[in-house]
Amino acid sequence: MNAKGTLKKSRDVEWKEIEKQVLLFDLKSSNFYKFNKTGSFIWKTINGKNSVNALLSKLVQGFEVTKAQAKKDLAEFIKELKEKKLIFSK
Amino acid sequence: MHETRVEIANKCFRVSSKNPEAIGYLNTKCVHFISKKRPFVEIKITGSKKTGKGKRTKFSRSNKGLIKVETKDSTTLVDLKKRKCLIKAKESMEEIENALTCCAAFFLLKENCLIVHASALERKEKGFVFVGDPKQGKTTITRLSPEAKIIADDACILKKEKTHTTICPLPFANKCSLANKPTNAEKILFIKKAKKTTVKGMNPMDSAIGLFSRDYFFIVLKEKNLFKEIFKKTLALSKHFAETTPCFELHFRKSPEFWKKIQ
Numbered sequence: 001m002n003a004k005g006t007l008k009k010s011r012d013v014e015w016k017e018i019e020k021q022v023l024l025f026d027l028k029s030s031n032f033y034k035f036n037k038t039g040s041f042i043w044k045t046i047n048g049k050n051s052v053n054a055l056l057s058k059l060v061q062g063f064e065v066t067k068a069q070a071k072k073d074l075a076e077f078i079k080e081l082k083e084k085k086l087i088f089s090k
Numbered sequence: 091m092h093e094t095r096v097e098i099a100n101k102c103f104r105v106s107s108k109n110p111e112a113i114g115y116l117n118t119k120c121v122h123f124i125s126k127k128r129p130f131v132e133i134k135i136t137g138s139k140k141t142g143k144g145k146r147t148k149f150s151r152s153n154k155g156l157i158k159v160e161t162k163d164s165t166t167l168v169d170l171k172k173r174k175c176l177i178k179a180k181e182s183m184e185e186i187e188n189a190l191t192c193c194a195a196f197f198l199l200k201e202n203c204l205i206v207h208a209s210a211l212e213r214k215e216k217g218f219v220f221v222g223d224p225k226q227g228k229t230t231i232t233r234l235s236p237e238a239k240i241i242a243d244d245a246c247i248l249k250k251e252k253t254h255t256t257i258c259p260l261p262f263a264n265k266c267s268l269a270n271k272p273t274n275a276e277k278i279l280f281i282k283k284a285k286k287t288t289v290k291g292m293n294p295m296d297s298a299i300g301l302f303s304r305d306y307f308f309i310v311l312k313e314k315n316l317f318k319e320i321f322k323k324t325l326a327l328s329k330h331f332a333e334t335t336p337c338f339e340l341h342f343r344k345s346p347e348f349w350k351k352i353q
Contacts, residue, residue: 028315
């Protein structure tokens with residue numbers, strides 16, 4: 001994962017925030033995804049401008065978590081989103 | 091040319107055809123929905139010589155922005171800008187009703203309405219929506235409630251209001267015993283057949299998914315990424331309905347006792 005690289009949401013997804021959690025619908029696969037509060041925070045921060053490093057900083061600031069733990073969680077989450085083609089590297 | 095005007099969710103649809111039987115049928119079927127209002131949408135029905143090839147409903151878009159819906163026995167062209175529809179169908183009332191439902195779904199979406207696969211009842215002036223897959227008891231519930239008025243036995247319209255949701259009947263491909271008026275939605279119940287009747291609260295997230303996945307477009311539009319803007323709207327509306335109306339999971343045993351649990 002390139003820490004300076006940026007991420008962009010796929011055009012084939014529609015999402016809404018319901019009670020501070022993101023509900024995402026993938027138009028290509030017709031799958032639904034429900035993100036927890038951390039996942040929802042990351043998803044909302046992905047905007048094609050924030051670098052992965054910036055996402056990490058925001059995550060550490062927003063949640064009571066160590067940088068190492070946040071880095072691990074973020075990497076796993078990004079990997080999963082990429083595998084499902086919900087985001088891609090810009 | 092023969093014509094009738096049918097009012098659905100406060101919008102008037104003028105349906106015209108050279109075939110007096112089709113209009114006569116609609117006048118009888120939609121007796122509570124006949125309107126004198128200025129038409130919101132013009133629908134023209136003509137005959138079709140389709141050969142009946144293919145089973146799946148196919149949706150496509152022309153360069154001019156028209157939506158084309160093709161089934162085994164009909165072709166429907168929807169012009170959302172001019173608010174016009176052309177239905178070319180064989181003389182089957184079932185086929186015509188399905189095409190009319192399709193037209194209504196497209197035009198009512200603009201008016202913040204979703205057609206949901208659900209039955210709905212008005213009981214003591216309160217509206218109850220029963221959402222569920224086939225054979226889970228949606229129609230049975232309407233039969234077990236003689237004191238309630240049937241808003242719809244298979245598909246109803248949910249309409250977004252500022253702070254709440256209303257339920258409207260849909261006269262096509264559906265049984266309605268209620269005059270055409272909106273009813274405030276008191277509860278939305280996701281029904282599942284069970285050995286014992288129980289009612290459990292649902293969170294808005296799961297309720298929104300439940301409503302979204304039983305919306306007309308979710309069921310009929312297979313290539314979802316071709317109609318992105320439709321799903322953007324249906325997701326937003328599902329969220330509104332789930333947030334403004336209490337939703338429950340109803341495990342349902344075939345007995346009129348279920349009302350005690352619901353209320």
